[in-house]
Amino acid sequence: MSQPNLTPEASADRSLPKSRTGIEGLDEITGGGLPTGRPTLVCGTAGCGKSLLAIEFVVRGALIYGEPGVIMAFEERPEEISENVRSLGFDLDDLIARKQLVMDYVHVERDEIEETGEYDLEGLFVRLGYAIDSIGAKRVVLDTVEALFSGLSNHDILRAELRRLFRFLKDKGVTSIITSERGEGELTRHGLEEYVSDCVILLDHRVEHQLSTRRLRIVKYRGSVHGADEYPFIIDEHGFSVLPITSLGIDHHASASGERVSSGVPEIDNMLGGEGFFRGTTVLVSGTAGTGKTSLAASFARATCGAGERCLYLAFEESANQLTRNMRSIGIDLDPWIKQGLLRVHATRPSLSGLEAHLVQMHKLVKHFKPAAVIVDPISNLMAGASLLSTTSMLVRLVDFLKSQNVTAYFLSLTGHGANVEQTEVHVSSLVDTWMLVRDVELANRRTRALCVLKSRGMAHSADIRAFALTDRGVVVGAPFGEGENGGGPKRSALAYA
């Protein structure tokens, strides 16, 4: 697996000025944004989101960084662009009225143009220069300049003029994005990457297992360190956001704090060296259906909120209402914490979007809600559709991210769901710090729940297999098997993880 080799600190290159895009995640993987005063090429197939990225760059530049911008559009009219981004909360008409934005639509229609003799694109330069000067623009978008190729037949003139155009943009000192259609076997259909040597970003949109996956890659960034991986991104009601993978490797500064957090069940805390989990570590609870995993997770959520900290519960099997109702039946009332804003239950169907989209979503929720703990119930649902390789690499990224934020992760995994999940669980278990197993045991004609701690890094943990019950007072863990009333219970080997 390729490990990303980027930390934000390492890539903050002082010598190369950069302009922040304001797009979530993109500034992290570019080490601070796009090269200031230079053109950036954004290429990709139709519908990959390149226009949106470009427009957000200009709009956020105006809104956040006080840099007015120009959008020169060749394919969509200003009204259409305004309409398209209104749902993202962008009011382009307002920006235009406040002289923060100029939109110019260049209509190129071959049927309406007769060419005779020599010409150049000075008219385009005049328009662009006029638009830039009229508001003192610092950012420019050309979307998609290649439309000229379909409108004008003399491609030699066009190429020479586009080369001149990119130089013109540099001379104007504007930070610009030029979008371009992906070519067959090449980055762009008309070889525009030859003219833009500073920064090239490739967007990709593919469908795997009937789920769409969007990825972004920085093909080149002259003079700057940048992430070389493919970064998943999503487009949602807040626009574009990229999942940055700031790999901290094993240097998670946070996880070495030694601070402990309660599991929410005193007896389990006792099994974990008497104090519970280390803050900022990753916990995996795996087991077959109906073994009480969600109840353990709810206990942990309650303990987290009880300590005055925020907890994010990502529910992939139940709605928030179902979850709280079911937990109330075993004496765990989560409603007060939800009302206080300490607990947020985010319920979605795993099949609605791809694994990566879920992870980008989680990333956003964590960044905005800033929880101390995140519960994923269950993580196995996310794995079901995706390939083993992509699941594992995505989970590494998720675990790394949560650790970097000092968030305690609590993953539930439903076992017995096919070879892929089993195999993935093996991979996941090597990533986690604490692994607990819950399962059913048949004991004297009765089914009993049992749990054990398979591993817990950095602490002396119990090797006992304990029976536990879901009572109206929550999860209650009993004495180890072989002691007390269960005397002569099953051998530990009988409970060993299959």
Next chain:
Amino acid sequence: MSLSVKDAPGPPGTIAADQMWELRLYVAGKSAKSLAAFANVRRLCEEHLAGRYTLVVIDLVETPQLAAGEQIFAIPTLVRTLPEPIRRVVGDLSNTEKALVGLQLRPRLKLMTEARP
């Protein structure tokens, strides 16, 4: 908008003989291409539209704000605003034949045999 070629080779039937023509030539400074375009359009007009045309030269270096409204991106561009519909001819008009066809001063004879897209 395609031109009727039925009445070729005479003047297109849609344009009356006493129709006034309004032409605008968009240039940017006094470049060789601009000067050539101006000379060519003057010659064409004198030969084909003597006494019934107006020609305005617009230098976008002086009035850049006019470029967007008229959808100018190539220079020089000759725009026929009258008779309607608007026609545009891009380039220095050095190819007289294509210039005449572009302005619909001569029907697009060659196209009759070409397959339309």
